[in-house]
Amino acid sequence: MRIGLLTEGGYPYVGGEGGVWCDRLVRGLGRHEFDVYAFSTGQAQEDAGWVELPPQVTRVRTAPLWTAEDDGVVHGRRARRRFAEHYGELAAALCAATESGTAEADRFANALHGLAELARDKGGLVAALRSEQAVRALERACRAPGARRTAREARVPDLLTVAAHLERALRPLSLDWYEQDGLGAVDLCHAASGGTAALPGLLAHHFFGVPLLVTEYGVRLRTHYLTRPDASPAVRSLLAAFHGRLTAETYRTAAMITPGNAHARRWQERCGADRAKLRTVHPGMDPAPFAHAGENPGTADPHTLVWTGRVEPAKDLVSLLHAFAEIRTADPRSRLRIVGRPSGPEGVAYLGHCKALAAQLFPDEADGPHAVGQNPVSFEELGGPGAETTAAVRAGGAVTVLSSVVEGFPVGLIESMFCGRATVSTDVGAVVEVIGGTGLVVPPRNPRALAEACVSLLRDPERRARLGAAARARALELFTVEQNVTAFHGLYLEIVARTPVRRPVLDGIGDPQPFAAPAEAHVTGHWTEPTPRAVPTWAVETPVPATETVR
Numbered sequence: 001m002r003i004g005l006l007t008e009g010g011y012p013y014v015g016g017e018g019g020v021w022c023d024r025l026v027r028g029l030g031r032h033e034f035d036v037y038a039f040s041t042g043q044a045q046e047d048a049g050w051v052e053l054p055p056q057v058t059r060v061r062t063a064p065l066w067t068a069e070d071d072g073v074v075h076g077r078r079a080r081r082r083f084a085e086h087y088g089e090l091a092a093a094l095c096a097a098t099e100s101g102t103a104e105a106d107r108f109a110n111a112l113h114g115l116a117e118l119a120r121d122k123g124g125l126v127a128a129l130r131s132e133q134a135v136r137a138l139e140r141a142c143r144a145p146g147a148r149r150t151a152r153e154a155r156v157p158d159l160l161t162v163a164a165h166l167e168r169a170l171r172p173l174s175l176d177w178y179e180q181d182g183l184g185a186v187d188l189c190h191a192a193s194g195g196t197a198a199l200p201g202l203l204a205h206h207f208f209g210v211p212l213l214v215t216e217y218g219v220r221l222r223t224h225y226l227t228r229p230d231a232s233p234a235v236r237s238l239l240a241a242f243h244g245r246l247t248a249e250t251y252r253t254a255a256m257i258t259p260g261n262a263h264a265r266r267w268q269e270r271c272g273a274d275r276a277k278l279r280t281v282h283p284g285m286d287p288a289p290f291a292h293a294g295e296n297p298g299t300a301d302p303h304t305l306v307w308t309g310r311v312e313p314a315k316d317l318v319s320l321l322h323a324f325a326e327i328r329t330a331d332p333r334s335r336l337r338i339v340g341r342p343s344g345p346e347g348v349a350y351l352g353h354c355k356a357l358a359a360q361l362f363p364d365e366a367d368g369p370h371a372v373g374q375n376p377v378s379f380e381e382l383g384g385p386g387a388e389t390t391a392a393v394r395a396g397g398a399v400t401v402l403s404s405v406v407e408g409f410p411v412g413l414i415e416s417m418f419c420g421r422a423t424v425s426t427d428v429g430a431v432v433e434v435i436g437g438t439g440l441v442v443p444p445r446n447p448r449a450l451a452e453a454c455v456s457l458l459r460d461p462e463r464r465a466r467l468g469a470a471a472r473a474r475a476l477e478l479f480t481v482e483q484n485v486t487a488f489h490g491l492y493l494e495i496v497a498r499t500p501v502r503r504p505v506l507d508g509i510g511d512p513q514p515f516a517a518p519a520e521a522h523v524t525g526h527w528t529e530p531t532p533r534a535v536p537t538w539a540v541e542t543p544v545p546a547t548e549t550v551r
Contacts, residue, residue: 001032004186009041009198012050028485035059042424086114091141094241095151108245124174129167154234172199183210198443202389211499217260290418303333306397310343320403326451354426394419405444417475420468424453438471452457
């Protein structure tokens, strides 16, 4: 089978978001071929290069989202009229007062497809999307009768901001990927995220009928809702409408949608995803680095609590420090290791605040007047003494603590579960789904409850051991690379069996063969007659020379 893997800011770039699971997926499915279509998000990412690609990756095509050169395409009068019509319809769908409805969804989809067909016919839309004509079409839609109130309040700076954002979001329409030897040659498109990454899959389905699979470990629409907090209401409203429409169209077109957890699944259902299309596939992780710790639970310090992650306000280390003050009162031998690096300038400032709070809550303790004091709270980074690897950090603590107020899929907790360590977590994101009944869960922003849960585990080694063993068994059953790869392999076969791509069968000189596929092949259902049926090209022993594979 030939898979078109669609990514944004991830695989195959070094350190890209979501690149690890994509690499594991590709390497785990060695019997399939992968064509990677990747968007880069910055010059630094492109300069960092790619990861080492396995032989089943037969083609890689990239395009920058952070910049776009003028394509030099000059549209004639008829093309400009087509652009104004389709762009105006798209803008009208964004400004419509009704948030949902089949009519508006069809209006948005038809406008998007019209722009894609115009870009394919004329060689691009970069100049048109940046033109004054686009801004004027957006303004007319905002001023039209029936437009939502926030859209009517949009001023010229707001219109320019929205038009610039739409130009960036619609850059994939101008790519040359949508040809018979491009995305038209794959049997299935797999988008590694929603949003812009899934847009080429929408167009491949529109032009060639290629089925689309969308995987979201974090719902991209939710991210857009949380960005641009300082923008005007008109800008936020119009951009939210665009991403909401694009997400709804992606879910409607997709043959199947795979959320990474129940939290993402609820968001997808709320955003219009058909429940019948949803299949939860948890991220796969490699348990091998944590095997030694999991098989040797006695290596942990029985009085040490461990926190790891990115240092930022959402992790709520302030509540953790206040909780540890109560823990020290109940168990003076306890220690807290905070291992992680700050995330951006805000994280640096937050780390400084946490260090100052720790110094205030826990003055350096010394055994005598001439001894050097030691703080029971340590701030460390991976790679330092005693924290050479993530496995070493997690193995050294008796209890792993998660104190976040916002969390997606808690990868750190799974690593601790692989190590066979008991956990205390706040009830946010997918924590309860991951932990199950193998750890303690407390409300967020509640230092007293967090402290009581930690003390109960520190005082009960047998309970810690039982919970740690159960956590390890659960992680090995649900969150390994093997289960992730097996799940996607089954989904690939199911999707292609249900919605195969119909391509013309060519003869030796490249002309279509009449009656090459029986009429029954175009009707859904199962047939028992011995009449031969059309099958995907990847299932035929002799390759059909309809397209050329780039190796």
